[in-house]
Amino acid sequence: MPGPTPNLSPDYPPLGPVDLTSLRGHLAEQANRRGLLDVAYRTVDSPVGPLLLAATERGLVRVAYEREDFDAVLERLAAKVSPRVLRAPHQLDDAARELDEYFAGRRRSFDLRLDFALSNGFRQSVQRYLPHIDYGRTESYREVAEHVDNPKAVRAVGTACATNPLPIVVPCHRVLRADGTLGDYIGGLDAKSTLLELEQTT
Structure with a gap:
């Protein structure tokens, strides 16, 4: 019992x-x-x-x-x-x-292993290229398209940046429109401005 x-x-x-x-x-x-x-x-x-x-x-x-x-x-x-x-x-x-x-301004590139499982095809190609844009530098969507050997794919580069699953670490914030304006950003334009200002002042 x-x-x-x-x-x-x-x-x-x-x-x-x-x-x-x-x-x-x-x-x-x-x-x-x-x-x-x-x-x-x-x-x-x-x-x-x-x-x-x-x-x-x-x-x-x-x-x-x-x-x-x-x-x-x-x-x-x-x-x-x-x-x-x-x-x-x-x-x-x-x-x-x-x-x-x-x-804190003490790191200019990341040494982390990355898993690109959330991207494929052209988007992944663009996202893998983005870390090659140096800290404090920017490129236009057109320049990125040229670097990934598809100069006509400017709009597709914009989509790849907008859907980047690893912002900051994969620095899509360093990609601007041809006229120098910010363009869209997954974290919002205030965040993009903050990141660019940080990299210009350190």
Whole structure:
């Protein structure tokens, strides 16, 4: 005959914020060890607002601005990359550190492994080229099209920049219209201006 059901509430108070953080970290570690974690993510603060960072075992796969809706970004990662998405901040420590160094003016290029799983074809070709635009420099959409050997694809270059899944790290903010105006930007024009001003003053 089973014994009485124990009353856990008096002896086991609700977990506090610190305990929950520790528990989440433990769960992420266990999931990773068991091969149950395909996409790790975290959020960081920055001069252009909160950013969501996500990575696979191949590298950083997503940098998202808050205006993109973090929940929607995570849903797309689950649909396009893997449904095994988990908050695992420590797995993105290097990305967070390099972004901090960039915004502090101490880093001019990123040394992170990148996963271009969210792009393909011409868009990926453009996005792979963008890190070759030096810090503090800009190119026009037409110049980028020429560099990727498709000089007539100016509009397609604009689309590749507008859909760049790795802004800042893959510096689509360094691409401007032929007349020098900003053009569109996934993080908004204020963010694009902030990044360009940062690179001009450091």
